[in-house]
Amino acid sequence: MTSDTISPPRFTRRQRIILLILLGAGFMLSVDFSILNVALPEVGEGVGLSLPALPWIASAYALPAAGFTLLFGRMADLLGRRRLFLAGMILLAAASLLGGLATSPEALLAARALQGLSTAMSIPAAMSLLTTTFREGAARDRVLGLNGALLSGGFTIGALLGGTLVGLSGWRAAFFINVPVAVIIASLTPRVIAESKVPDRLKLDVPGAITVTGGLLAVVYAIVERSILASLVGIALLAAFWLIELRTAVPLVPVRILRRPTVRWGNYAGLVVFSMETAMIFLMTLYLQKILGLSPFVTGLVFGVPGLAAVLAGPAAGRLIGRYGYRTVLVTGMATQSLATVPLIFTGSTRLSLIVLVPALLISFFGHVTSIVAYTVTGTSGLPDGEQGLATGFTSMTQQVAITIGIPILGAIAATQPSELSGIHAALTVNVIVTWVSIVLVWAGLQPPAALPSDEPRLV
Structure with a gap:
């Protein structure tokens, strides 16, 4: 039995500070995303944005976040990861200040677009700094597990605290809260994190x-x-x-990296995991408020309590990957997420459905966080440090694209049915079918060639 499976890896003091900075940045961005979602009606009213145009508050962020992530992931390899991360944090502070001071729809949407651009810069740079600071194996698996837990926790805490914060301080607080945190992170980064090596001959x-x-x-x-x-x-x-x-x-993207099964199938799994879970949460939000008639605050509790419990899945996933390998943990997490969605297909129009819904959400979130960690490990495994920015750019791009496309696709399916409840059930049925077809494809795609040993870590 290897030493990595006997005891968890120990981090030095410097590594812990690096974790605090890089994971703190991702946590801040996920909290901010949830808080702003809670504040959408107030934001629109505050700047004179019409109700039909409210979705563009999210879309203005999502478009650059998805479109530029791959480019900035590669630029992090070529120009320096710390440099890109710092630029992203500085841009986030400026964009958040602009959003908090906005008095017109144009200024607000510009601020959201700049926030999305800052995310495209900072997230792949931060992730590649993590994957190059902590070597592949148990240490990296544990770090990515913590990252998955904080990502889930950020969304959950944002949903739970967003209503309270916006209620006490107004919607502008959802923007202003980023400014001091981003400034602190930007000031600490040069003191702790070293710049990555830049190729001698730079050509984009x-x-x-x-x-x-x-x-x-x-x-x-x-x-x-x-x-x-x-x-x-x-x-x-x-x-x-x-x-x-x-x-x-x-x-910009060496074709050989796309030929790697880990990159190709890991990112495909991430696309399915994020798009299907994001759409499920959206559909269940409609169900709780429009079918069961719950208030936004109670809806936040219904999602928040299971979400906080599911944060434990992040560290657990890192240990499970070290023991059973990323392939097994990835498909198991996807299966858990999907199986927990099945009972939601049969929910009724009475509040007794909460007895089934809350435990199902807990199990689904647990599988979701496990899958996030596993697909990130899968998509960044077996690559040299010089391509980690590109690899983490792929995984970050996958996440942003999936979050953006899941809701409109399953929302369109739901709209084909005669009633809201039947539409939700139809969309969730498609969710389950797509996930299970994908589980089979991912399991087969990550199958190591018969003539070669598996690159997955195993007990010996």
Whole structure:
């Protein structure tokens, strides 16, 4: 039995401070996302944004967050990860200040777009700093487990505290709260975190950067707005990007990295995990408030209590991966998330359904957090340090795209049914089917070749 499986890895004092800074940044961003969701009606009223335009408060953030993440992930490798992380934190502070002071819809949406851009800069840089600071194996698995726990905890705490904060201080507090935290993180980072090595000959694949960023922006916009023209533009740009990457001497995304089963299937699993769970939460929010007639505060409690308990899944997932391997833990987490969704398909219109719903959410969140950790480990395994920014850019892009597309896709399915309750049930049924088909594909895709030993850690 290896030493990593006997006892958890120990971190030095410097490593703990690095964890505090980098994980703290991700936690701040997830808390901020939840708090602002709670405040959407007040935000719209405060700047004169009409009710039909409220979804653009989220979309203005999601478009750059999804579209630019891959580009900035690669730029972190080429220009320096600490440099990109710092730039992201400084931009976040400025964008949050602009949002808190906004008096018009234009200023507010500009602030949200800049916040999304700062997320695209800081998250892949922070993740690649984590994966290069902590070596692959038990130490990295434990760190990514903590990251998954804090990500889940941030969303949950934001939902629980958002209503209280906004009620006491107004919607502008949802923006202003980022400013001092981002400034503190930016001031501490240069003192603790060393800059990554930068290649001697710096060259950015400009045509590749333009086509992949434009393609991702167009595809995400097409899904949000259900635009056929935008989807065609996005597909054409992504096809051009692929051709460029095959021919250029210094590609933005080396094709060989996409041939790795861990990168390909790990990110596919992450896309399914995030899109299906995000859509389920949205559908259950509608169910709790429109079908059961619960208040937003009680709805927050229904999600928050299981969410806080599920935070324990993060550290547990890191240990399980060290023991059983990322492939087994990933599909088990996906199966747990999906199986917990099945009872929700049969919920009725009375509040007695809460007896089933709350435990189902707890199990679903536990599986979800486990899957987040496992897909991140899978998608960043077996790659050299020089490509960790790109790999974490992929995993971060997957998360942002999935969060953006899950709700409109399953929401459209729900809208095809004659009643809200039957629509929710139909969309959740599709959720379960998609997840189980994906479980089979991921399990087969991550199967090690028969002639080669598995790269998964195992007990010996």
